[in-house]
Amino acid sequence: MLPIELEQYLHAHIPLSKAMAVSVVSVEQSTVVLRAPLAPNINHRETVFGGSASALAILAAWSLLHTRLHAEGIASRLVIQRNTMEYEQPIHGEFTAQSTLEQPASWQQFTRTLARKGKSRIAVVSVLRHDGQVVGRFTGEFVALGATGA
Amino acid sequence: MLPIELEQYLHAHIPLSKAMAVSVVSVEQSTVVLRAPLAPNINHRETVFGGSASALAILAAWSLLHTRLHAEGIASRLVIQRNTMEYEQPIHGEFTAQSTLEQPASWQQFTRTLARKGKSRIAVVSVLRHDGQVVGRFTGEFVALGATGA
Numbered sequence: 373m374l375p376i377e378l379e380q381y382l383h384a385h386i387p388l389s390k391a392m393a394v395s396v397v398s399v400e401q402s403t404v405v406l407r408a409p410l411a412p413n414i415n416h417r418e419t420v421f422g423g424s425a426s427a428l429a430i431l432a433a434w435s436l437l438h439t440r441l442h443a444e445g446i447a448s449r450l451v452i453q454r455n456t457m458e459y460e461q462p463i464h465g466e467f468t469a470q471s472t473l474e475q476p477a478s479w480q481q482f483t484r485t486l487a488r489k490g491k492s493r494i495a496v497v498s499v500l501r502h503d504g505q506v507v508g509r510f511t512g513e514f515v516a517l518g519a520t521g522a
Numbered sequence: 523m524l525p526i527e528l529e530q531y532l533h534a535h536i537p538l539s540k541a542m543a544v545s546v547v548s549v550e551q552s553t554v555v556l557r558a559p560l561a562p563n564i565n566h567r568e569t570v571f572g573g574s575a576s577a578l579a580i581l582a583a584w585s586l587l588h589t590r591l592h593a594e595g596i597a598s599r600l601v602i603q604r605n606t607m608e609y610e611q612p613i614h615g616e617f618t619a620q621s622t623l624e625q626p627a628s629w630q631q632f633t634r635t636l637a638r639k640g641k642s643r644i645a646v647v648s649v650l651r652h653d654g655q656v657v658g659r660f661t662g663e664f665v666a667l668g669a670t671g672a
Contacts, residue, residue, distance in 0.1 A: 385566035388574055391541035416535035422584075422602040423577025424538055430573045451612070452572040458604045 373439045375399050382431065389431055392424055397468060402476060404436045407468045420463035429457065429498035429510035432469035436496055437514055448486060448516040455512035467502040474511060486516050523589045525549050532581065539581055542574055547618060554586045555620045570613035579607065579648035579660035582619035586646055587664055598636060598666040605662035617652040624661060636666050
């Protein structure tokens with residue numbers, strides 16, 4: 373999936389991503405990078421609102437699973453079950469979220485279980501950066517559903 | 523602080539709260555309730571986007587600390603340090619976030635430490651509800667800074 377395709381999908385189907393002015397920097401098999409500017413995501417201290425930081429991390433994590441499943445021709449529904457978020461530094465400007473699997477080797481097991489049982493879980497990490505520095509870390513657990521019937 | 527005052531503050535200083543169409547239902551000493559409609563917070567499955575759910579939970583938690591400190595005449599800067607979020611059910615419409623202190627008895631210790639050291643930590647829980655059902659749970663740890671110099 374091309375960055376512009378993912379960006380158009382996000383803006384069309386998740387209006388908050390458009391309100392946040394999220395752009396897609398890159399889409400690869402093992403990582404997705406999203407970016408958002410400060411202005412629509414600012415808080416009362418003129419840094420990035422924690423809710424915007426979390427939302428970009430979730431979008432990057434979801435996008436990695438969505439685009440990789442799509443690339444492998446696997447139709448499924450992705451649901452976030454839980455997440456943790458660490459806000460390590462205040463974010464004073466444009467920021468990015470880069471997602472990767474928490475355990476890259478778990479992908480095959482994830483898709484096998486999804487095919488066999490119609491339900492499978494996987495954890496994704498998103499790292500937030502601003503101006504070259506890591507400013508936050510997210511871990512989310514997702515469930516994929518329904519591939520057997522797709 | 524009146525609900526309308528908090529709502530105007532949020533919309534003026536955290537534009538994402540306006541994009542989410544967040545309204546303030548109630549502000550009490552021990553609990554704040556915020557509400558958001560589905561349309562601006564929808565995802566590709568026509569349920570509430572997890573990033574919006576997290577953001578409303580964060581706003582409710584922050585608002586509880588902000589309004590209670592304000593009511594007690596304590597000037598300080600609040601910073602979220604980390605949070606966990608459990609997405610228990612898909613949210614099919616308007617939803618609320620109700621915040622309370624994780625340990626209500628911790629307030630006095632929190633403000634005493636803030637006054638003495640200029641820095642203090644406290645945990646806030648937000649419960650998300652839709653149509654009378656609990657659909658998500660959030661716990662966030664916040665640091666208050668700077669009261670000694672205020």
